[in-house]
Amino acid sequence: MNDRMLRAFVTCARTGSVTRTASALGYSAASISEQIRQLEVHTRQPLFRRTPGGMSLTEAGRRMVPVAHDILSRMDLLCRCEELPGHGRRHRGHHSAPLREVHAVHRTA
Template sequence: MNDRMLRAFVTCARTGSVTRTATELGYSAASISDQIRQLEVHTQKPLFRRTSGGMSLTEAGRRMVPVAHDILSRMDLLCRCEAKAGYGRRNRGNRSAPLHEVHHVRRSA
């Protein structure tokens, strides 16, 4: 699962259309369909009902929308924080610790 899959999912949930989602995100409709299909394989649940009138969420899809929004918001926040701290390509020698190391750091009380 990756952010591209989640962005395709939440955008399609909002627009109800693979074509509109593709236009909005700047990908082909086939790419959006593939991303959603891969997410459905990963979750092992159908997230959309596909009809000639567009895409509508299944119950599993409706439950997943707020979680996907939360994940994407946190990922966007993380990217903004790293950009402000200067952890971009220009400062390769000044990077933050890898996430697996940060996970093990204990906070002092």
């Protein structure tokens, strides 16, 4: 699971459309569909009902929206670590491993 999957999920939940989500995030519709499909594989449950009129959340999807928002908010805060209290000047510009890499290391440990 990564931030791209979660952003595709919450944006699609808001817009109800893969096409509008792709436009909002700057990706192709195929890429957005794949991100959502991968997230559904990862969570082992369908998050959307696909209809000719668009996408609507399943019960599992509705439960996941606030959790995904919270995770993305926290990830955004981590990416803005200079704004955290106690962060000294000498650390500015220092970047650690991207979150995806940290998560992958954590999962294999």
